[in-house]
Amino acid sequence: NKALKIAVIPGDGIGPEVIDEGVKVLKKMTEGSDFYFEFTYFPWGCEYYAKNGKMMADDGIEQLKAFDAIYLGAVGYPGVPDHISLWDLLLKIRKEFDQYVNIRPITLLQGAPCPLQEAKRDNIDMLFIRENSEGEYAGAGDWLFRGKPEEVVLQTGVFSRKGTERIIRYAFETARKLNKSLTSISKGNALNYSMVFWDQVFEEVSREYPDVQTYSYLVDAASMFMIMQPERFEVVVTSNLFGDILTDLGAALAGGLGLAAGANINPERTYPSMFEPIHGSAPDIAGKGLANPLAAMWSASQMLDFFGYEQRGRMVLDAIEQLLTEKDTLTPDMGGSASTSEVGDRMLQLLTDMLHQASISDN
Numbered sequence: 001n002k003a004l005k006i007a008v009i010p011g012d013g014i015g016p017e018v019i020d021e022g023v024k025v026l027k028k029m030t031e032g033s034d035f036y037f038e039f040t041y042f043p044w045g046c047e048y049y050a051k052n053g054k055m056m057a058d059d060g061i062e063q064l065k066a067f068d069a070i071y072l073g074a075v076g077y078p079g080v081p082d083h084i085s086l087w088d089l090l091l092k093i094r095k096e097f098d099q100y101v102n103i104r105p106i107t108l109l110q111g112a113p114c115p116l117q118e119a120k121r122d123n124i125d126m127l128f129i130r131e132n133s134e135g136e137y138a139g140a141g142d143w144l145f146r147g148k149p150e151e152v153v154l155q156t157g158v159f160s161r162k163g164t165e166r167i168i169r170y171a172f173e174t175a176r177k178l179n180k181s182l183t184s185i186s187k188g189n190a191l192n193y194s195m196v197f198w199d200q201v202f203e204e205v206s207r208e209y210p211d212v213q214t215y216s217y218l219v220d221a222a223s224m225f226m227i228m229q230p231e232r233f234e235v236v237v238t239s240n241l242f243g244d245i246l247t248d249l250g251a252a253l254a255g256g257l258g259l260a261a262g263a264n265i266n267p268e269r270t271y272p273s274m275f276e277p278i279h280g281s282a283p284d285i286a287g288k289g290l291a292n293p294l295a296a297m298w299s300a301s302q303m304l305d306f307f308g309y310e311q312r313g314r315m316v317l318d319a320i321e322q323l324l325t326e327k328d329t330l331t332p333d334m335g336g337s338a339s340t341s342e343v344g345d346r347m348l349q350l351l352t353d354m355l356h357q358a359s360i361s362d363n
């Protein structure tokens with residue numbers, strides 16, 4: 001049996017609560033397979049910072065290199081400034097491991113709550129591909145004349161040829177493989193350097209993919225269309241910041257943050273990829289057993305896909321869909337009264353049944 005080494009970083013707030021349930025699902029999904037998971041836990045995060053004055057071990061990145069993937073809960077908690085906790089752990093991992101593709105599915109599963117009245121599963125089925133290594137998150141800038149009347153702050157977006165081309169090309173490849181259209185979301189009218197360049201690269205790369213239907217929207221209009229006509233969007237490619245914002249908006253359409261999953265991929269597999277729900281540490285509900293673990297489980301399903309166990313990944317999604325349809329084991333964010341671990345227990349029952357019935361051919 002093949003060992004897959006997973007670094008688990010539960011992190012802050014509800015991070016550990018949802019990751020506990022996600023790990024149970026991952027373990028379950030190895031039954032009857034040719035692989036097993038070896039989990040190693042790293043206690044990094046804001047509590048670690050309080051004790052050690054840093055978010056992770058000095059050689060933390062080095063340590064993580066030995067793993068096949070990273071499974072992360074959430075980072076950030078009151079007491080540590082957000083820009084420090086995030087830049088020294090989550091964003092650091094994304095950057096150091098060149099996880100330049102952030103895949104965030106916005107799919108309305110059967111039974112998931114949706115604020116749109118006539119929404120159907122077929123209407124809301126988007127795959128966001130967010131640039132995850134540079135752009136507005138380049139971390140470049142300056143703070144001049146701090147505290148003086150002439151104070152000026154610069155936050156510079158960095159859009160390199162390499163960085164822009166590779167994410168757009170990845171999106172075209174994905175759209176081609178799925179036989180879906182590709183929409184680019186940008187803002188070339190106001191951002192007269194970065195987004196003009198983005199649009200130009202999108203146009204250039206599109207010529208290599210004449211078989212892929214393309215659309216291009218300005219981000220403001222796109223936000224409206226995501227609500228009014230979500231069926232317009234299939235595969236979507238966008239910049240780091242726009243992708244951050246639009247996927248929380250998308251999460252709202254597809255069941256809320258408690259159900260929204262993401263994968264930070266290093267496509268070359270030079271470094272480990274990282275799987276995490278897109279929500280944060282939710283300090284308002286942390287420690288109360290109220291957190292919805294389904295987003296963490298969906299991310300676990302993305303991890304199974306990533307390792308090539310797509311039937312098993314699909315099964316986790318089917319079980320989530322079954323649980324959403326039953327409606328009696330949901331957390332409060334979805335209108336239920338179940339606890340985080342009750343959702344986990346029900347998921348394990350559903351998966352036990354599904355694993356018994358299915359014949360899986362792992363390859």
Ligand code: NAD
Pocket residue numbers: 014018073074075076077078082086090257258259276277278279280281282283284285290291292293295333
């Ligand atoms: P958040 O996603 O933590 O919470 C927003 C709202 O959604 C809250 O009301 C919360 O209770 C609810 N929510 C989120 N996840 C939920 C779940 N699984 N089940 C039920 N309800 C859920 O965003 P925030 O409050 O803006 O940020 C809190 C902290 O998390 C900040 O420090 C922020 O920087 C950090 N953050 C981290 C990540 C990450 O690690 N990937 C992502 C986003 C925010």
Ligand code: IPM
Pocket residue numbers: 076086090091244278280
């Ligand atoms: C996310 C988060 C992060 C981001 C924050 C915590 C830095 O909001 O993963 O969506 O903006 O990428």
Ligand code: MN
Pocket residue numbers: 244245248278
């Ligand atoms: Mn976000």
